[in-house]
Amino acid sequence: MKEKIIEIITKILQVPEGTVTENTLAEDLDEWDSLAQVMIIGELEKTFQIHISMEQAMEIKGVADFLRLI
Amino acid sequence: MEKIALLSNVNVNFVSRKLKRSFEVYETEGYGNELGVLLDPGSSLKWFEPKAVFLLMDLAELLEHECRPEKGGEILDGWFDSLESAMEEKTLYFVSDGYLFSEERDVLSCALTAFQLENLYQERLQGLFERHGNVRVFPLRRLITGLGEERCFSWKTWYLGKILFSNELQDCIAQTVEKLMETEIRVPKKVLVLDLDNTLWGGLAGDYPAAELELSEDRRGLYYKNAQRVILKMKEAGVLLCIASKNNEEDVRRVFREHPHMVLSLEDFAAYRINWEPKDLNIREMAEELNLGLDSFVFWDDQPAEQALIRELIPEVEVPKFPEDPGEMCGALRKLYDDFFRKPRVTREDLEKTAAYAQNRERKKLEGSVRNFQEYLRNLKLCAERVDAAGHIDRLLQLLNKTNQFNLTTTRYDLAELEKRVRDPEQRVYLYRVEDRFGDYGLVAALMVDLHDVPAITDFVMSCRVMGKRVEYAIVSDVEEALRKEGKKELCASYLRTAKNAPVKDLFEQMGYELTAEEEGGKRYRISLQEREPREYFVTMKNDG
Numbered sequence: 001m002k003e004k005i006i007e008i009i010t011k012i013l014q015v016p017e018g019t020v021t022e023n024t025l026a027e028d029l030d031e032w033d034s035l036a037q038v039m040i041i042g043e044l045e046k047t048f049q050i051h052i053s054m055e056q057a058m059e060i061k062g063v064a065d066f067l068r069l070i
Numbered sequence: 071m072e073k074i075a076l077l078s079n080v081n082v083n084f085v086s087r088k089l090k091r092s093f094e095v096y097e098t099e100g101y102g103n104e105l106g107v108l109l110d111p112g113s114s115l116k117w118f119e120p121k122a123v124f125l126l127m128d129l130a131e132l133l134e135h136e137c138r139p140e141k142g143g144e145i146l147d148g149w150f151d152s153l154e155s156a157m158e159e160k161t162l163y164f165v166s167d168g169y170l171f172s173e174e175r176d177v178l179s180c181a182l183t184a185f186q187l188e189n190l191y192q193e194r195l196q197g198l199f200e201r202h203g204n205v206r207v208f209p210l211r212r213l214i215t216g217l218g219e220e221r222c223f224s225w226k227t228w229y230l231g232k233i234l235f236s237n238e239l240q241d242c243i244a245q246t247v248e249k250l251m252e253t254e255i256r257v258p259k260k261v262l263v264l265d266l267d268n269t270l271w272g273g274l275a276g277d278y279p280a281a282e283l284e285l286s287e288d289r290r291g292l293y294y295k296n297a298q299r300v301i302l303k304m305k306e307a308g309v310l311l312c313i314a315s316k317n318n319e320e321d322v323r324r325v326f327r328e329h330p331h332m333v334l335s336l337e338d339f340a341a342y343r344i345n346w347e348p349k350d351l352n353i354r355e356m357a358e359e360l361n362l363g364l365d366s367f368v369f370w371d372d373q374p375a376e377q378a379l380i381r382e383l384i385p386e387v388e389v390p391k392f393p394e395d396p397g398e399m400c401g402a403l404r405k406l407y408d409d410f411f412r413k414p415r416v417t418r419e420d421l422e423k424t425a426a427y428a429q430n431r432e433r434k435k436l437e438g439s440v441r442n443f444q445e446y447l448r449n450l451k452l453c454a455e456r457v458d459a460a461g462h463i464d465r466l467l468q469l470l471n472k473t474n475q476f477n478l479t480t481t482r483y484d485l486a487e488l489e490k491r492v493r494d495p496e497q498r499v500y501l502y503r504v505e506d507r508f509g510d511y512g513l514v515a516a517l518m519v520d521l522h523d524v525p526a527i528t529d530f531v532m533s534c535r536v537m538g539k540r541v542e543y544a545i546v547s548d549v550e551e552a553l554r555k556e557g558k559k560e561l562c563a564s565y566l567r568t569a570k571n572a573p574v575k576d577l578f579e580q581m582g583y584e585l586t587a588e589e590e591g592g593k594r595y596r597i598s599l600q601e602r603e604p605r606e607y608f609v610t611m612k613n614d615g
Contacts, residue, residue, distance in 0.1 A: 012237060014088070035231060039084055042227035043237045057230060 005066055008047060012039045025062035044070065072251060075120040077104035079131045081232040088244040093251070096120055101232065102131075105149070108156035122162040122254070124208060124247060125153070128234055129191055130172035137178055143190050150194045159204065162414075164250060166210035168192050171223055171234075206250065206414060213242045249408070259388060259410040260362055261340070262304065263353055265371035266315040266322060270298055270334065272396065275321045278329070284396075285331045293396040298333035300403045305338050309411050312356050313342035314349045314371075349376055350383040368410050370403075447539060447608040451507040454515075454544055456613045459499040460492045465513045466501055473531040474570035476542070478563070478577065479592075481529055496521045500549055504536050504609075511536050517549055519561075524596075525553055526562035537573070544609035546581055554599040561599055566592040581605060 002022060010020045013031040026032040041057050044050070048070055052060075056069060075096035076086045086095045096118050098107075104125060107115045115123075132149060136142045157163055168191030170184045178184060199205045214222045217239060227233035235243065267274045271294045272284025284291045285298075305311050311334075315322060322344050326336050336342070341359050343352035349371075357364050365386040371377055372392045381389050388410055393402045459466055463485070471482050483491075491497050498519040504511045514533035520526050527549075532542055550561060563578050565571075575593075579585065582603050583595035 035081075035084055035087075035233075038227045038231035038233055039237055041230065042224040042233065045226050046221075046224065046236060052226070054230070 001070065002067060004047070005044065005070060006063065008043050009040055009063060009066070012036055012043055020063060022063050022067060026060075028062075040066075072122070072255075073118060073120045074122045074124065074247070074251065075115055075118065076124045076126060076247075077107060078102075078126040078128070079104060080126075080128045080228075080234045082126050082235070082240070082243075084233065084237075085126070085235075085240045085243050085247075088240060089247060092248055105152045105156065109152060120161060122164060122251065124164045124166075126166045126208065126210060126243065127168075129168045129170045129188065130175070132191075133170075133187065135172060135174065137174070137183060137187065139183065139186050139190060142187050146190055146194050150198060154198060154201075157202065157204070162204050162206060162254065163202075164206045164208040164247075165195055165198065166208040167195060169211045169214050171214075171219065173225075203415065208250070209246065210243070213239060213246060217242065250414075253412050254414050258413050259309075259368050260366040261310045261312055261356075261360065261368065262301070262406075262411070263312045263314050263356070263367055263369045263371075263387075264301070265373065265376065266313060266317060266325075266344075268372040268396075269370060269392075270294060270301075271325070271329075275315075275317050275325045278321065278325055283325065283329060285329060287331065290396060291331065293399055295331050295333060297396075297399045297403055300400050300407075302333055302338065304403075304407055304411060305334075307407075307411070308413065309407075310340040310360065310362075311338055312353075312360075313339055313344060314352045314356070314369075315342075315344045316346055316349075317344050319344040348379070350380060353380065353384060353387065368406065370406065444606070444608070449507075450539065450608070452539055452541060452544075452609040453505050454541060454548075454609050454611055455503045456548060456611075457501050457503055457513065459501040459516070462501055462513055463488060463492065466492075466499070466516055469513070469516050469531050469533070470529060473533065474568070475534050475573050476530075476532040476537055477568070477571050478530040478574055479528060479566045480568045480571060491518065498525075498549075498553075500545070500552075502541075502545055504541055506539075515541065515545055517545060519549065519553065521558075524560050524562050525558050526564070528564075530563075539609075540605075540607040541609055542577065543581060543605045543607040544611060547605055547607070548611055548613065550597070550599055550602065558599055561597050562586075563595045563597075564592060565595075 006020050006022065010017060013020065013029060013036055015029065015031055019029070026037060037060065041052055041060070044066060045052055050070060052069060060066060060069075071092070071094045073094045073096070074089070075098070076082050076089070077098065079102045081101045083098060083101070086098065089095050096115060104127075107113050108123070110116070133142050133145055136145055153163075153165075168188045170188050175184055195207065199207060222236055222239040223234055224236045227236075264270060270285075272290060273281060275283070285294045286292060287295065301311065323336070326332055326334075341356040343356060345352070353367060353369070354364070357367065363386070364384055367384075367386070368388045368390065369377070369380045370390070370392065371380075377389045377392065380387050390402070390406050390409070393399055467483060467485055467488055470488070474480070492499050498521065500517045500519075501513055502515040504514050511533070514536050516529070516531050517527060518529040520528050530542075530546075532545075553561060563583060565575060565578060567575065578593070578595040582605070583597045585593060586596050587594040
């Protein structure tokens with residue numbers, strides 16, 4: 001699960017493998033802007049058939065927040 | 071790197087981001103202002119000077135969620151007019167086709183309304199495409215239907231950031247942009263050389279009809295039939311088709327002629343070599359015949375040995391891999407088309423090319439097979455029949471008054487004069503029906519003789535449809551023979567020059583008549599009916615008087 005989430009985020013951000021870890025925060029990577037954030041949420045929802053509410057989405061700051069939600 | 075711009079009424083900035091690997095991509099100022107960016111002469115897009123602009127339009131947003139077709143049509147008219155006025159000659163415009171997707175779509179009272187709205191968009195796009203050589207259609211619709219809506223759209227990202235397209239669809243869009251740009255730049259191949267046995271059909275032409283070929287509407291036969299359908303569409307898109315096949319030509323012709331499931335016909339091929347010569351020689355010959363370089367050829371053959379031969383001996387020719395399972399043939403052909411032939415735009419001239427090459431071949435063949443004119447005439451199996459002129463007076467009148475080229479004296483008549491003439495015992499009116507093995511030409515020639523004093527041909531007319539076949543020789547000989555039997559000894563004739571009848575100015579000389587007078591306006595002739603030389607013609611006369 002954790003690996004899959006990191007893999008999806010890495011793919012969306014188009015960064016080299018290993019760049020994203022479970023401790024990565026959005027503010028750590030230039031690629032992880034608000035546009036990428038939306039894409040990541042959309043992709044994770046589709047892949048894991050889950051629902052992330054608008055409020056939850058606003059509070060996501062990094063990989064750890066996604067891991068907690070999923 | 072080429073410069074491109076992606077404009078949209080939804081957020082496609084992430085697609086632009088994906089494309090930065092391969093292109094210099096215009097940084098959009100948000101989204102939904104595609105027309106403003108295009109129309110504004112001082113916009114950053116104008117300064118950027120992209121080679122291509124991609125307009126990826128969401129139809130529901132473009133329609134402002136208007137679902138009434140009349141209103142929708144007006145909105146679309148306005149959008150397309152603005153786009154058209156903003157377009158620049160030097161830029162390519164890839165405009166996406168219409169696909170309606172919205173929350174309310176499936177609640178429309180009539181399910182057909184969505185198609186109707188899409189068609190309104192499609193029609194306008196088609197018009198734009200036809201009017202401008204720099205417009206291309208971006209196949210967004212095919213990408214969506216290929217993946218399925220479920221995988222293409224994401225409401226979550228839509229509400230969060232006006233991003234309608236899923237990551238997967240955005241990847242597909244980015245790949246398509248790359249492919250289209252490559253198509254735009256490369257030089258496409260022109261000729262597809264096809265093998266026949268186990269390529270256009272399963273089995274061997276030489277065994278047919280004793281053994282069935284695999285070519286039908288079901289099971290394995292359908293693999294081959296569908297492959298032919300794909301190939302026919304390639305031909306219609308401008309690919310020149312050729313055959314290089316080791317077979318007896320007659321066996322192959324029988325398959326083309328008789329097999330009920332053949333989609334392609336021999337006329338679809340610009341050139342063919344069906345013989346037992348090595349295929350590299352045949353391909354070189356066809357390249358010469360078509361006057362095209364070998365580097366515009368692609369070779370499609372199921373035999374690994376033949377593939378290897380061509381790769382070895384003509385490295386300029388592309389030899390794609392032939393699938394081992396014929397079930398994969400259609401997919402492989404589609405890929406072959408994309409890889410080598412697909413053009414940015416298919417023009418009308420492309421569509422007419424094969425026809426021109428094929429006509430040329432037919433003409434050459436005729437020259438080759440018909441050794442000389444006599445043989446050609448003999449093969450026509452011409453037949454002429456003298457009919458009673460009084461029974462066809464209207465046609466006679468028409469022939470005399472309408473014929474310009476093959477008309478020796480161009481005297482025009484009215485009906486009364488002609489009726490009188492037909493009944494006059496001192497006049498002879500001869501009317502002929504002509505046919506050959508291709509069909510009946512009808513009543514196409516007439517000759518009139520005045521018997522007063524020395525008999526004289528006063529009129530001789532023939533439809534241009536039967537000119538050049540020496541029918542005139544047969545007719546004059548027939549008339550001369552009839553007059554001779556009546557006891558006439560001599561016959562006179564004349565030619566009166568007009569602006570149109572130059573083709574027959576030397577007709578009587580050619581038939582052995584003696585020139586007796588020549589003046590500015592024409593010539594007079596005479597011939598002895600007893601001592602005339604026989605003429606060479608190949609027309610059978612069946613006279614019923």
